[in-house]
Amino acid sequence: MTSDPKPVGVAVLGYGNVGSEVVRIIESSAADLTARIGAPLVLRGIGVRRVNANRGVPIELLTDDIDELVTRDDVDIVVELMGPVEPSRKAILSAIEHGKSVVTANKALLAGSTGELARAAERAHVDLYFEASVAGAIPVIRPLTQSLAGDSVLRVIGIVNGTTNYILSEMETTGADYASALADASTLGYAEADPTADVDGYDAASKAAILASIAFHTTVTADDVYREGITAITTEDFASAQALNCTIKLLALCERIVDEDGREMVSARVYPALVPAAHPLATVGGAFNAVVVEAEAAGRLMFYGQGAGGAPTASAVTGDIVMAARNRVQGGRGPRESKYAQLPIAPIGKVSTRYYVSMDVADRSGVLSAVAAEFANHGVSIAEVRQEGVVADSGERVGARIVVVTHRATEAALADTITALEELDVVANVASVLRLEGTDP
């Protein structure tokens, strides 16, 4: 008879939506988890800001002494679900230095670090897992680091922020403007009181940084990500999108590009873009997330599911805990991200894509040709153009609008074109510029 295996001790930091669900799973699935790990998983403590009863867990499990909890001898795995960058960073580094494996969902921390946590984990020979940091329950980190380890990733395009996806879906289906769709999202609990992190694209930018780092074996931080939010999207944009058989989605794009000198670079960017109705991302509605990965040999893959919420996120966190625990029991470590490539970050001007430009113009002949000439002058080729009268409520025609869809061009060439258009006498203003993604060139 063999002796019972030594249990694996877990400390959970943070007891919100996700933390409480993780604790629930650890308790309610104990027998299954033991069988999968090869040893019992034992909850040693829960770190909270303030210890009080009525949390649904024995009060003796709660502690506000995070420093002590993460260094305890009977803790093998620290699960960080507190949220803000500090004190999470300090707690994780201390846990790693004390030989604990770490599971975290802290995207802002991961995307802000230039690899500090990964290097610390490397030195201490412990696991650092973060599947839940991007797209909640949807496995994307593990497929990218492991399943595609023999392939070359070309591009990752994701809808990774549920709040903005809900708002954009609302605008599309109900015809609501941005402000009322946001208000709806707040009422339903899909948007926070201060929605800045979501609607200005900061949350998606953190996730883009994490995805780009892993996909291209390169350090990419949130600051490296070009970012535009959805606050300027109008009902007119949706009308134009519909006319082009497209929808509008906030995309996180990570791409390996080759510049004009043949240098490989990594581009990571977040912006609202037109997406053709036939593209698999176009039908990802509401609070769902999806990530499309294009790789050299695998072709196009898509991963789809719930990107947020306590239970889905807890699923990803608990999967990481089980993997880290198995590694403990078997004396190994899991595969980790590598940064061997360290490609330079492409400035936004070097990125090329397609564009949709709408502008209010003078209602007279010759305007279209003047506008088209500016695109040509800057080497931006036009794929499609529409001119229409703008009619006031009175029924009187009060102006005209031109909508242009371009072929592929660099952001630099497009920016120069827009500047030139704005200087034209016949152009009252450039109302909207959006990228068009997910089409063939």
Next chain:
Amino acid sequence: MTSDPKPVGVAVLGYGNVGSEVVRIIESSAADLTARIGAPLVLRGIGVRRVNANRGVPIELLTDDIDELVTRDDVDIVVELMGPVEPSRKAILSAIEHGKSVVTANKALLAGSTGELARAAERAHVDLYFEASVAGAIPVIRPLTQSLAGDSVLRVIGIVNGTTNYILSEMETTGADYASALADASTLGYAEADPTADVDGYDAASKAAILASIAFHTTVTADDVYREGITAITTEDFASAQALNCTIKLLALCERIVDEDGREMVSARVYPALVPAAHPLATVGGAFNAVVVEAEAAGRLMFYGQGAGGAPTASAVTGDIVMAARNRVQGGRGPRESKYAQLPIAPIGKVSTRYYVSMDVADRSGVLSAVAAEFANHGVSIAEVRQEGVVADSGERVGARIVVVTHRATEAALADTITALEELDVVANVASVLRLEGTDP
């Protein structure tokens, strides 16, 4: 200065579409793979049935002595891509016994074995990976075993056979009957000369067995999978499906069910089924594959991509090679499937789902009520019923047809209902019985 790491030796058995693509990736991505593994990956030999030149690889790499190749001291990983169950089984067992890790895409072998290969790998402390055995390039094995290791899988529903999906897509879009859609698929190379393994559902059943084993930690072999093919699907079935706003897909379903005595069981089955147009699997067309996983905490996840072809399958195989090689270099082993649960296999009669039944009936009053009574007699509740006249080419009305869609009922109750219907004088014949999957009860 540290000394150069010892290279990891690879032997590839089989040099068809997938094997040649794996060899190409190993050669062309050598620098990347070395960085990811931490040591160079060196191709030691390629096992083929007959050694001859003009294969695009140095002839000295080729050998027909598989026995010798898989036991060579400088081989660490054996990649089996030969296909048939034998001699693959013998070669894999020999490789494992000689301490090699094994990567295979051999679904028939895996689905036929009751865990023989896994037990051998366990004894020898080597890795046995098979991501490519199900759904080609799409990561499903690794997400199920690792990402969802902390969750409870409830159900896996997949479109995992490209040939049948192509044929059904053709029938739907062009209105072709089964025979001509199959002929088209053969001409285009989507169907083999003998299409039995695909159209009768054997290939999908092997994949269902593998998915069910992993999802439910239970030994499931291909023989445990209830199986119906697509050869009986008619253009009338597609017309009825369309009228119900559904399409028809060959599904591989793996489900944890609880029988009337409260016993947990595993059901694995393959059959063509009606799928509502709004279900994510409905739009998976042509040669694409998709797998939907429903888990307790994660909710519904979908994985989508190319399920076959040399390059996509090679992507999955090479990912497994890199993971096995990393484990070699770092002295560990990856996580492997566990069979701790060993739930009993549910007989098909205990499975419950919804049904579509179409029957040719006498064209007179009272028929509908007689038919409805038989459903009620057997406890099968009707959700929807349509009766329509059958009109001959001459324009004359020559009979009537009744189409019934049921609520959820057991297969046993449905089978009894069908027997009773066939005994009714007013029922000429039951033309078609199909399941309806992917709806709420």
